[in-house]
Amino acid sequence: MAKLEVRNLRISFRTNSGAVRAVRDISFELHQGQTLAIVGESGSGKSVTARAIMGILASNAMVDNGEIIYDGQDLLKISEDDFHTLRGHRLAMIFQDPLSALNPVMRIGRQLTEAMLLNNRERRKDGRKRFKRMISLLEENIGAADAAQGKDTRAATAEKIRRFRAYTDRGVALQAGYSDARDALTEAGDYLDELRLELKRNNPKTVRETLGRLVRAASAGYHPYLIRQDDRDYRALVDALAGRARAYALADAEETGREAELLGASIRKALDLPAPSFHAIAYGMRDGRAALPEGDILSINRQAEDLLEKDFLDGFGRDIEKALSHSADLSRRQKRSALETLREVLPVFEKEALSEGEVKAAYARAAAAVEKAIDPLQLEKDNLSYVFKSSMQTNIGRYFTGLKANPGEKLRFERDTKNYERQLAKKRVTSSVVPMNLIDTDMAKGNMVRDIRNLIERYEQQLGAADGPKDRQAEAIVRYLADAANDYGYRLSPAMAKHRSIELMDEVGIPEPHKRFRQYPFEFSGGMRQRIVIAIALSANPDILICDEPTTALDVTIQAQILELINRLKVQRRLSVIFITHDLGVVANMADSIAVMYAGKIVEQGTADEVFYSPAHPYTWALLSSVPDLETREKLAAIPGTPPNMIIPPKGDAFAARNQYALELDFEQEPPMFRITDTHRAATWLLHPDAPKVEPPKIVLERIDRMLARHAASDAEGGIRP
Numbered sequence: 001m002a003k004l005e006v007r008n009l010r011i012s013f014r015t016n017s018g019a020v021r022a023v024r025d026i027s028f029e030l031h032q033g034q035t036l037a038i039v040g041e042s043g044s045g046k047s048v049t050a051r052a053i054m055g056i057l058a059s060n061a062m063v064d065n066g067e068i069i070y071d072g073q074d075l076l077k078i079s080e081d082d083f084h085t086l087r088g089h090r091l092a093m094i095f096q097d098p099l100s101a102l103n104p105v106m107r108i109g110r111q112l113t114e115a116m117l118l119n120n121r122e123r124r125k126d127g128r129k130r131f132k133r134m135i136s137l138l139e140e141n142i143g144a145a146d147a148a149q150g151k152d153t154r155a156a157t158a159e160k161i162r163r164f165r166a167y168t169d170r171g172v173a174l175q176a177g178y179s180d181a182r183d184a185l186t187e188a189g190d191y192l193d194e195l196r197l198e199l200k201r202n203n204p205k206t207v208r209e210t211l212g213r214l215v216r217a218a219s220a221g222y223h224p225y226l227i228r229q230d231d232r233d234y235r236a237l238v239d240a241l242a243g244r245a246r247a248y249a250l251a252d253a254e255e256t257g258r259e260a261e262l263l264g265a266s267i268r269k270a271l272d273l274p275a276p277s278f279h280a281i282a283y284g285m286r287d288g289r290a291a292l293p294e295g296d297i298l299s300i301n302r303q304a305e306d307l308l309e310k311d312f313l314d315g316f317g318r319d320i321e322k323a324l325s326h327s328a329d330l331s332r333r334q335k336r337s338a339l340e341t342l343r344e345v346l347p348v349f350e351k352e353a354l355s356e357g358e359v360k361a362a363y364a365r366a367a368a369a370v371e372k373a374i375d376p377l378q379l380e381k382d383n384l385s386y387v388f389k390s391s392m393q394t395n396i397g398r399y400f401t402g403l404k405a406n407p408g409e410k411l412r413f414e415r416d417t418k419n420y421e422r423q424l425a426k427k428r429v430t431s432s433v434v435p436m437n438l439i440d441t442d443m444a445k446g447n448m449v450r451d452i453r454n455l456i457e458r459y460e461q462q463l464g465a466a467d468g469p470k471d472r473q474a475e476a477i478v479r480y481l482a483d484a485a486n487d488y489g490y491r492l493s494p495a496m497a498k499h500r501s502i503e504l505m506d507e508v509g510i511p512e513p514h515k516r517f518r519q520y521p522f523e524f525s526g527g528m529r530q531r532i533v534i535a536i537a538l539s540a541n542p543d544i545l546i547c548d549e550p551t552t553a554l555d556v557t558i559q560a561q562i563l564e565l566i567n568r569l570k571v572q573r574r575l576s577v578i579f580i581t582h583d584l585g586v587v588a589n590m591a592d593s594i595a596v597m598y599a600g601k602i603v604e605q606g607t608a609d610e611v612f613y614s615p616a617h618p619y620t621w622a623l624l625s626s627v628p629d630l631e632t633r634e635k636l637a638a639i640p641g642t643p644p645n646m647i648i649p650p651k652g653d654a655f656a657a658r659n660q661y662a663l664e665l666d667f668e669q670e671p672p673m674f675r676i677t678d679t680h681r682a683a684t685w686l687l688h689p690d691a692p693k694v695e696p697p698k699i700v701l702e703r704i705d706r707m708l709a710r711h712a713a714s715d716a717e718g719g720i721r722p
Contacts, residue, residue, distance in 0.1 A: 002029035003576045004053070004544060005383060008447065009066030011048055013058065018435040018647045022048045024600035025065070025443075030544065035570060035577040037587035037608070039623065040597035043643050046580045049597075050546045052076070053578070054093050055083040065398070065443060067391055070544075072381035077390050085122045088115065092537035096549040098529035101536070102521045108532055109517035112501035112539065113494060119540035120492035127487025131168070134481055135161060137327075137376050142319050145326035160316055168481075172489035181223030183495035185267050188217035192264045199253050207256070211245035218263060226270040237263040271499065274298060320474040324377055328467055331375035338369035339459045342452050349448045356400050359448075363392050370455065379476055384458050388451055395447040402439030409436055435648055504535040508565060527558035531565070538569065545570070546578045551586060563590055584620075585627040588612065593679070596620050599644055599654035605673075606680030613704050616674075616682035618659045621696045624703065653685070661686065661694050 011023040023045040030036050038046040051057050053068055055075060068075040070091070075083075095101045103111060139161050146153040191214040198207045218238050221227065227234050237259055244256050345362035348354075367389040374385050413436045423429045492500075498517070505513035508531040521529055530550060537545060547566060551559040567590050570577050579587055587594065587608070594611040596604040596619060604617040615621055622639045641658040644650045650657065656666035665671075665685050674687035686694050695701065 002383075003032050003034075003070070004030040004578075005067070005069040006049070006053075007067045007069065008443075009049065009052065009068065010064035011045075011052060011057070012062045012064055012437075014060040014062060015647070017432065019062065019437050021646045021649050022061075022600055023052075024649070026595075026597070026600075026602045028595050028602065028605065030576050030578060031592075032576055033570070033574050034592040035579055035587075035590055037579045037581065037591035037594045038597060039581055039584050039587065039594060041582055041639075041643060043599075043646070044597040045600040046597050047548055050093065050548050050578060050580055053544075053546060054087060054091060055080070065440070065447070067387055069383040069387050072383055072386035074387045074390050077394070085126045088119050088542070089122050089126065089540045090543045091546070092540070092542040092544070093546040093548060094530070094533055094537050094550045096552050098526065098533045099521060101533045102529060104521050107518055107520055108524070109498065109501055112504065112517075112532070112536055113497040115536045116492060116497040116500060116539045117494065120490070120497075123540065124488045124491070127484045127489070131481060131484035131488060134477070134484065135165065138320060138323050138477070141323035141327045141377065145322045148326065157319065160319060164316065164481075168485045168489075172485070175486075175489045176491050178223060178225055179491055179493060179496060181221045181226055182271065182499070183221075183493045184217045185221035185226065185271055186495045186499040188214055188221055188267055189264065189271070191217055192260055192267070195260055196257070199257050202250055202253065204248050204250060207253075208245050208248045211241055211248065211256070214260070214263075215242045215245055218267070221267070221270070226273065227266070234263070234266050237266070317474045317478065320477050324473050324477070327375050327377040331373055331378075332463060334369070334373035335459045335463055338366075338373040339456060339463070341365055341369040342456050342459075346449070346452050346456070349445070349452060354399065354445065359396055359400075363396055366452065367392060373459075377477070379473075379480055382458065382462075384451075384455050388455055391451050392448060395444040395451075398439055399441050399444040399448070402441040402444065406438050406441070409438055500539075501535070504539060505532070508532075508535045508538075508569075509561070510535075525558075526554050527561065530554065530558075530562055534562075534565065534569070538573070541573065542575070544576045544578070546580070548580045549582070552581070559586070566590070583627065584612075584623045596623065599649065600646060601654065601683065603655065603684070604682040606677070606682075610677065610680040613708065614676070614680070615696060615700065616676055616680070616687060617655075617684045618661045618686070619655045620682075621700050622658075624700045625697055653683075663691065 005027075006029075007027050009023055009026050010021075012019040012021050026045070026049065028036065028038075038049065040046050048057070048061075052061075052063070053070075053075060055078075057063075063076050066076070070086075073082075075086075078086075102108075139157060142157045143154050146157070191210060195207070195210045195214060198210050215238055218241075222234070222238075240259055241256070241263065244252055244259075248256070345366050348358055348362040370385055370388045374382070413433070416431070416433045420429070420431060420433045423431065502513045502517055505516060510516050510528060510531055516524075521532075524532065534550075545566075550566070551562050554562065563586065566577065566579075569575065579591060581587055584594075591608045593607050594605070595602045596611065596617065598619050604611060604615070604620045606614075611620060612624075615624060619639075626638060639658060640660075644654050644657070652668050652670055653659070653662070653666040656662040659666065663685050671683045671685045671688075673681045673683050675681050676687070685691055696704075
């Protein structure tokens with residue numbers, strides 16, 4: 001299933017001259033680990049689409065239609081509080097101008113740590129909510145499954161749930177202690193830097209004070225997952241420095257410095273260790289046992305996880321399988337019932353004229369049946385089912401509001417037009433005519449029918465498919481619980497946030513991150529500022545990263561570096577990326593699929609290879625013709641004319657006035673999306689079977705031939721496509 005779905009989205013903006021139609025009925029999907037490039041000129045609606053996904057549209061924006069579906073919820077209908085949990089934590093955005101996302105009077109380090117701390121708070125709240133809900137659902141379904149077999153295992157189930165919660169609560173507490181210890185070691189590292197300076201100054205008083213702070217921090221960081229209990233060298237160094245803190249003399253400077261550097265090496269080694277797994281902490285240190293298994297941290301994690309699996313999760317896993325079977329069986333029965341209900345109510349919505357009372361009664365029946373059919377234990381959510389109720393409710397409201405409001409709007413327009421014509425005749429024009437802002441009742445009605453038919457088709461497919469292996473699903477539930485517990489158990493302190501910020505700065509290619517941490521944005525170049533913005537966006541490890549023309553303000557060399565960085569981070573972190581640009585050349589080596597937008601509509605959509613090597617829309621040809629390269633000897637082709645006025649969108653194809661291949665029909669009727677392949681579609685009348693045969697421009701054909709020849713040569717050599 002898609003990670004993100006945008007369906008039939010329409011967005012307008014109120015202005016004094018009328019509503020600007022910025023986005024006009026667009027649909028697309030973003031899949032896990034994929035990059036979708038949205039390409040088009042300024043004003044095409046691509047950035048408006050991105051801001052709608054992030055919930056940051058301007059105050060004069062009007063969402064006229066559509067859904068943006070993520071994780072079983074419509075982002076256009078959730079509250080601002082819910083968006084606080086998603087934005088930054090699971091949905092992140094990089095803007096065109098990095099300075100628009102940075103505070104010019106705040107140090108870079110503080111901006112990074114502030115973002116991390118805020119996101120950590122939302123992540124903990126979301127993790128606690130997800131964990132408690134899943135535990136409650138499991139307990140309910142295990143009990144229901146046993147009751148259906150005539151067994152009363154409520155007490156045994158409650159005990160297993162209690163044990164699991166106890167392990168989790170202990171894990172939360174122990175992980176907090178682990179985080180505090182890492183913070184203390186990070187702080188000790190800062191005191192080591194201060195100590196080096198004080199030793200050079202040879203002031204016994206300040207050296208003693210710094211040594212005291214260093215010893216206290218190093219002692220607080222003495223945690224069994226970081227410093228092994230048998231690490232006598234570490235303990236001896238801390239004790240030696242504690243003695244010097246009490247009685248330090250100038251003659252001790254060299255020896256003190258040597259001991260401090262040895263301690264610093266141990267601290268750096270501890271901070272470089274991987275974090276212990278949540279349940280390894282909870283189980284491996286149960287019953288107050290302080291000793292840990294032998295070996296490195298990864299070995300400890302494996303041993304503790306194995307112990308947990310054998311002693312507890314194996315039996316709990318069987319109970320989870322039981323709960324999954326019960327929930328899935330109940331859902332299938334309810335889907336059969338919902339399928340019958342949807343078929344019964346569909347004719348109500350297909351009538352030429354809809355009755356409000358009849359429609360609302362049919363909607364109430366259908367929505368209740370669909371909600372009952374949702375399997376709450378299915379981790380991969382069926383978005384159609386989850387948003388059915390809100391989508392139908394919105395379209396019903398829009399349809400009947402339009403029936404009541406549209407006649408008045410038409411009368412208003414006619415009255416204003418007559419008034420304007422009278423003023424024009426007298427040559428004393430004092431007002432203008434605001435275009436009609438009608439609610440599209442036909443689309444609202446069509447959306448209702450579409451939602452019901454789509455759900456009927458989805459249920460038929462699901463009821464005809466075999467269930468997956470319950471053991472794998474149970475494993476996924478256990479992992480889900482562990483991840484949720486990790487989220488709400490991980491408390492990020494300011495000291496740890498600083499340490500992670502420096503690591504992130506290093507990951508995105510900022511040289512000397514310790515030094516840069518305390519600098520201001522004006523001390524960074526444009527490319528470095530963009531790297532900082534990327535680091536902030538990645539600080540909460542989001543699912544989806546939206547890049548809104550992140551390289552436009554940078555020179556070509558830096559552009560390539562930023563694109564390479566985004567590509568690398570996408571692979572490393574399994575990000576799903578929406579990349580917005582006006583330059584097709586920018587996304588040539590990073591996009592998996594491409595949507596070409598013009599005048600608020602997607603005019604061509606397909607895989608990157610299909611759009612680059614088999615472009616079908618004249619606007620795509622024009623964009624490809626305007627991309628500079630080193631081998632083209634002809635003059636680059638500029639796109640003639642200017643984009644249309646979207647207050648009054650043109651009749652027919654919006655690109656027709658600028659299209660040298662336009663047919664007469666293009667000026668009269670808007671072309672539908674013609675299917676070229678299963679993944680490639682384009683909205684141009686040139687694809688109609690009766691249209692004349694038209695080849696792309698010579699410059700485009702030559703570029704395609706060159707690219708195909710280079711790729712063939714690279715493939716023959718076993719290389720990577722250039």
